[in-house]
Amino acid sequence: MTDDIPDAVRDAAPGDVTGTAARDLPRDTAPAEPDAVTCRALAYAFGDTKAVDGLDLSVHAGEVFGLLGPNGAGKTTAIRCITTLLPVPAGMVGVFGCDPARERMAVRRLLGYVPQQLSADAALTGRENVSLFARVFDVSRRERAARVAQALAAVGLADAAGRLAKTYSGGMIRRLELAQALVSAPRLLILDEPTIGLDPIARTTVWQHINAVRAATGMTVLVTTHSMDEADQYCDRVALMHRGRIHALGTPDELRAELRERRRASGEAGRGEAEPTLEDVFRDVAGRGLDEQSGGFRDVRSTRRTASRVG
Numbered sequence: 303m304t305d306d307i308p309d310a311v312r313d314a315a316p317g318d319v320t321g322t323a324a325r326d327l328p329r330d331t332a333p334a335e336p337d338a339v340t341c342r343a344l345a346y347a348f349g350d351t352k353a354v355d356g357l358d359l360s361v362h363a364g365e366v367f368g369l370l371g372p373n374g375a376g377k378t379t380a381i382r383c384i385t386t387l388l389p390v391p392a393g394m395v396g397v398f399g400c401d402p403a404r405e406r407m408a409v410r411r412l413l414g415y416v417p418q419q420l421s422a423d424a425a426l427t428g429r430e431n432v433s434l435f436a437r438v439f440d441v442s443r444r445e446r447a448a449r450v451a452q453a454l455a456a457v458g459l460a461d462a463a464g465r466l467a468k469t470y471s472g473g474m475i476r477r478l479e480l481a482q483a484l485v486s487a488p489r490l491l492i493l494d495e496p497t498i499g500l501d502p503i504a505r506t507t508v509w510q511h512i513n514a515v516r517a518a519t520g521m522t523v524l525v526t527t528h529s530m531d532e533a534d535q536y537c538d539r540v541a542l543m544h545r546g547r548i549h550a551l552g553t554p555d556e557l558r559a560e561l562r563e564r565r566r567a568s569g570e571a572g573r574g575e576a577e578p579t580l581e582d583v584f585r586d587v588a589g590r591g592l593d594e595q596s597g598g599f600r601d602v603r604s605t606r607r608t609a610s611r612v613g
């Protein structure tokens with residue numbers, strides 16, 4: 303784990319780095335370090351329910367990786383195994399080469415995690431919330447105030463730091479939770495549906511801050527989402543997860559091009575088919591099971607919990 307949040311994070315003004323700009327960072331500098339996340343044949347069951355069922359995944363250091371899938375695909379369960387919150391009963395998980403089972407604290411020190419559930423305390427100020435995380439993550443007393451201020455500034459909350467979190471908007475709460483995760487200067491930031499329930503402007507703002515920090519630090523980002531549009535716009539690579547395993551993996555452009563090719567080969571192309579979207583790719587690789595399983599991609603957006611998370 304790095305000792306400090308780099309000054310560049312503090313200085314990265316929100317909006318200066320867009321998702322597109324961050325995606326244009328050089329990709330051909332081969333990472334000398336191990337992959338940020340490795341899962342091999344990972345399996346986890348709740349009773350008879352195979353939540354994760356033979357998951358193979360590599361998240362390269364420095365990339366923004368999107369784990370996509372409908373409700374119940376197993377995304378959160380996989381994330382909880384990676385973050386040491388669940389044991390790894392079958393298969394293996396590595397985080398920058400560390401084994402969560404044997405090096406639990408080492409793995410936790412590498413991670414910043416923003417779960418789906420509310421992790422900020424509404425009765426505390428923004429600054430107090432981030433300070434709490436700084437203490438939990440052993441940021442030294444000497445450094446703490448500066449690191450808390452840096453993390454709040456990095457997500458655009460410096461001016462609101464003295465206000466109670468219960469006065470924040472949903473988007474501000476999400477950014478506060480981001481600051482909490484960033485205060486320990488993680489090498490890997492894991493975000494479980496970071497923009498669910500937010501309006502389009504708040505979504506964009508959250509992503510601008512994620513990308514600004516990532517561009518400044520080289521941090522790896524693993525994000526789960528139902529939103530194909532966000533994945534398309536902000537993720538370097540995506541994995542399409544369904545029923546506990548990965549059905550397709552690549553850059554959004556690669557996945558779309560592969561579907562275009564499959565359509566061409568099967569004679570579907572040229573019959574007025576629109577350019578494929580990522581959702582088309584998912585429907586193609588997951589097959590009819592996607593419609594049979596409860597929860598698609600669109601209907602879930604309006605039903606989830608951010609509105610009530612902060613009330």
Ligand SMILES: Nc1ncnc2c1ncn2[C@@H]1O[C@H](COP(=O)(O)OP(=O)(O)OP(=O)(O)O)[C@@H](O)[C@H]1O
Nearest residue numbers: 348351352353371372373374375376377378379380
């Ligand atoms: N604590 C639990 N006890 C029993 N079953 C669970 C538990 N947590 C998850 N499951 C089941 O495991 C499967 C995978 O759930 P998981 O939450 O990992 O999916 P997900 O892709 O993250 O879904 P969502 O997008 O809704 O968060 C589902 O069938 C779910 O009902």
